[in-house]
Amino acid sequence: xxxxxxLLSIMDARSELKTLLAEIERHNELYHGQxxxxxxxxxxxxxxxxxxxxxxxxxxxxxxxxALDQVGAAPRKEFEQITLAVPMLSLxxxxxxxxxxGFLTKIVNFIGKDAAENLMFTAEPKMDGLxxxxxxxxxKLTSASTRGNGEVGEDVLPNVRTIxxxxxxxxxxxxxxxxxGEIYMERAAFLAINAQREIEGKPLYKTPRNLxxxxxxxxxxxxxxxxxxxxxxxxWGEVSTMPADTQMGMLDYFKKLGFFVNxxxxxxxxxHLLDAYSALQDARPGLAYDIDGIVxxxxxxxxxxxxxxxxxxxxWATAHKFPAETATxxxxxxxxxxxxxxxxxxxxxxxxxxxGGVEVSNATLHNEDYIAGIGQKGPIREGRDLRIGDTVTIYxxxxxxxxxxxxxxxxxxxxxxPYKMPENCPVCGSLAxxxxxxxxxxxxxxxxxxxxxxxxxxxxxxxxxxVSRDCLDIDGLGDKQIDYFYENTTLPIKSxxxxxxxxxxxxxxxxxLRTWAxxxxxxxxxxxxxxxxxxxxxxHKVIFALGIRQVGESTAKAIAKLYRTxxxxxxNFVGIARDDQAAIKRLTELDGFGAAVCDGIKEMFSxxxxxxxxxxxxxxxxxxxxxxxxxxxxTGKTIVFTGSFxxxxxxxxxxxxxxxxxxxxxxxxxxxxxxxxxEKAGGKLEKAKALKVxxxxxxxxxxxxxx
Ligand code: IVH
Numbered sequence: 001x002x003x004x005x006x007l008l009s010i011m012d013a014r015s016e017l018k019t020l021l022a023e024i025e026r027h028n029e030l031y032h033g034q035x036x037x038x039x040x041x042x043x044x045x046x047x048x049x050x051x052x053x054x055x056x057x058x059x060x061x062x063x064x065x066x067a068l069d070q071v072g073a074a075p076r077k078e079f080e081q082i083t084l085a086v087p088m089l090s091l092x093x094x095x096x097x098x099x100x101x102g103f104l105t106k107i108v109n110f111i112g113k114d115a116a117e118n119l120m121f122t123a124e125p126k127m128d129g130l131x132x133x134x135x136x137x138x139x140k141l142t143s144a145s146t147r148g149n150g151e152v153g154e155d156v157l158p159n160v161r162t163i164x165x166x167x168x169x170x171x172x173x174x175x176x177x178x179x180x181g182e183i184y185m186e187r188a189a190f191l192a193i194n195a196q197r198e199i200e201g202k203p204l205y206k207t208p209r210n211l212x213x214x215x216x217x218x219x220x221x222x223x224x225x226x227x228x229x230x231x232x233x234x235x236w237g238e239v240s241t242m243p244a245d246t247q248m249g250m251l252d253y254f255k256k257l258g259f260f261v262n263x264x265x266x267x268x269x270x271x272h273l274l275d276a277y278s279a280l281q282d283a284r285p286g287l288a289y290d291i292d293g294i295v296x297x298x299x300x301x302x303x304x305x306x307x308x309x310x311x312x313x314x315x316w317a318t319a320h321k322f323p324a325e326t327a328t329x330x331x332x333x334x335x336x337x338x339x340x341x342x343x344x345x346x347x348x349x350x351x352x353x354x355x356g357g358v359e360v361s362n363a364t365l366h367n368e369d370y371i372a373g374i375g376q377k378g379p380i381r382e383g384r385d386l387r388i389g390d391t392v393t394i395y396x397x398x399x400x401x402x403x404x405x406x407x408x409x410x411x412x413x414x415x416x417x418p419y420k421m422p423e424n425c426p427v428c429g430s431l432a433x434x435x436x437x438x439x440x441x442x443x444x445x446x447x448x449x450x451x452x453x454x455x456x457x458x459x460x461x462x463x464x465x466x467v468s469r470d471c472l473d474i475d476g477l478g479d480k481q482i483d484y485f486y487e488n489t490t491l492p493i494k495s496x497x498x499x500x501x502x503x504x505x506x507x508x509x510x511x512x513l514r515t516w517a518x519x520x521x522x523x524x525x526x527x528x529x530x531x532x533x534x535x536x537x538x539x540h541k542v543i544f545a546l547g548i549r550q551v552g553e554s555t556a557k558a559i560a561k562l563y564r565t566x567x568x569x570x571x572n573f574v575g576i577a578r579d580d581q582a583a584i585k586r587l588t589e590l591d592g593f594g595a596a597v598c599d600g601i602k603e604m605f606s607x608x609x610x611x612x613x614x615x616x617x618x619x620x621x622x623x624x625x626x627x628x629x630x631x632x633x634x635t636g637k638t639i640v641f642t643g644s645f646x647x648x649x650x651x652x653x654x655x656x657x658x659x660x661x662x663x664x665x666x667x668x669x670x671x672x673x674x675x676x677x678x679e680k681a682g683g684k685l686e687k688a689k690a691l692k693v694x695x696x697x698x699x700x701x702x703x704x705x706x707x
Contacts, residue, residue, distance in 0.1 A: 005053045010664045011554030013058050020051040024067040035213040040401050058666040079154035082145040085238040091319040120299040122247045123276035124265045128290040129184030129212045136177045141168050162225035170257045178237030185212040186288045189228045233259040246299045293321040324395040325356035331390045338427045338457035342449040355396050363402045368421035369445040387416035425449035427457040450603050453613045460486045462547050471545035475530040495613050500620035503528045536622050550600035564626040577605035632661030643678030645699050676702045
């Protein structure tokens with residue numbers, strides 16, 4: 001269960017944001033860079049929303065440049081980069097008829113009623129592939145680039161030369177002509193290629209789009225040549241002399257030059273855009289390729305020039321999305337998968353069915369409430385639950401993993417019983433519990449395995465966390481090595497304690513480790529020394545290393561300061577797990593600690609197998625007791641930093657302030673004690689002046705204060 005953003009401390013927010021941005025970047029790269037998404041668009045958007053919520057609350061934490069600003073993915077390193085002569089922009093999206101009204105109104109307001117009279121649009125199928133820019137110089141194809149980040153794309157010319165639909169030369173064209181369109185693959189070709197890959201035991205492509213993208217970006221062009229890619233033209237980039245003054249005119253011209261232009265493109269007035277939309281939607285199931293909507297573009301190029309662009313795309317064009325494609329099938333079973341965080345996820349096993357041209361045999365069911373017909377905001381599917389044997393409607397909204405939309409109760413078998421979520425983890429057998437949402441006090445929707453350190457599904461991630469820099473910090477034992485030792489049968493590391501018995505276990509086996517690849521005598525010794533060095537630990541690092549839910553780095557520090565020794569900490573953790581009110585009171589009296597932290601502790605220390613693993617681990621360590629600290633000079637003060645500083649980074653300044661007992665805040669309020677204003681301080685400085693109560697100082701005064 002996530003802590004609500006409002007309750008995050010700046011330290012926890014910072015570390016969560018760091019993880020989130022890394023995740024977002026990774027998924028961005030998987031989607032755009034490797035054409036192999038691991039999560040659905042919805043899940044991806046949820047990560048982004050969470051990160052945005054955090055930077056909204058703590059604007060100071062927003063990095064100057066991050067995955068949050070990125071369109072598409074950075075170009076891949078294997079390909080040469082091409083700076084596009086004219087950027088390749090994206091389109092805005094409409095979902096409803098009202099959205100369309102809004103789009104048209106903005107155009108009329110912008111160019112005025114007169115100019116907007118008899119406005120004509122092209123209505124074009126929105127091909128679900130990837131955009132390509134072809135550059136012809138003096139009639140010869142000289143470059144081919146993907147969209148990349150919109151300004152710099154990847155040079156895929158050798159691959160594009162293998163696509164029959166892309167002319168190598170064009171006769172009678174302007175000296176410089178850039179033609180743009182979509183690379184895509186027909187559904188039949190997608191299915192055939194996947195069928196072959198299945199026989200060869202290779203991973204399957206999720207969608208025709210992923211396959212087209214993957215094919216275009218093969219490092220070896222002979223591989224691309226084996227894939228039946230198509231290219232459909234709908235636009236242009238740099239053109240030295242324009243051959244026409246309308247979109248339709250341009251498309252006709254491209255056809256004459258030998259390009260393929262979609263024959264379903266229509267020229268319609270504003271009143272008929274929705275007719276074009278319905279007609280295309282009707283035609284959609286019969287098309288040989290995937291489309292995900294329709295694109296409306298103003299036909300008249302002079303008007304386009306006047307309308308120009310906003311940051312989200314052209315004012316003169318937009319995409320109108322189609323609703324997701326659906327299909328009906330039966331729910332034959334429900335499997336439980338345990339994620340790396342211990343969340344139990346029910347997965348629907350479906351009788352195979354084609355949805356939008358792709359065979360589907362499972363769908364996500366999210367959690368037990370979802371199965372029961374309840375969502376966060378009340379009933380879903382009007383409260384209808386899902387039972388094995390049910391007839392269900394499923395849909396794919398461009399996502400990799402389909403979802404269950406509805407259930408037909410009239411077809412429910414008489415003996416179908418309500419689904420009961422298992423109360424034990426199918427992987428390790430530990431109790432699986434639902435937590436209480438600290439803000440609502442209600443049961444959370446996710447059931448989680450309490451096996452943490454002893455659950456095979458979670459163990460490896462828990463270990464990686466424990467050995468990381470901010471925890472035990474063991475040199476030579478990173479993610480890669482943990483993965484390796486976790487799977488190893490000779491010298492396995494399955495639990496935290498196993499790390500510290502590695503040396504003796506290796507000796508017992510006659511020093512085998514040094515015979516392994518990459519582990520010569522010296523590096524084995526280095527590893528053992530690093531492990532031994534890590535036996536000496538500060539209490540907060542050990543607490544953080546345990547991976548107790550709700551206990552981030554700063555919480556771990558506060559807990560360590562409270563208990564001061566491991567023995568006291570353990571006694572209290574076990575007490576909290578036993579509902580000992582004195583132990584609970586002692587912890588919750590700490591500033592900012594709610595029931596959530598107690599829940600996290602309770603969850604971990606109620607599981608005897610976990611307590612045993614923790615005790616084994618700790619018996620290998622020498623944990624320093626925390627010295628009693630006097631109050632710092634800034635204890636109880638709330639400090640806001642604004643503007644830029646010359647002698648320190650903001651992170652440094654904040655860490656210093658925190659080490660002296662201060663609390664950091666991102667915004668000025670009546671509670672602010674000190675505002676440290678650097679260069680170009682703006683609104684916060686104004687506000688602080690207005691609030692008078694606040695002490696304002698510049699960088700030098702701050703340095704003088706903190707030494
Ligand atoms: S026009 C500024 N026309 O959709 C104009 N794009 O969401 C941008 N697409 O990157 C493109 N069919 O990959 C245009 N008929 C069509 C399209 C189309 C598919 C894709 C294209 C673009 C994305 C924008």
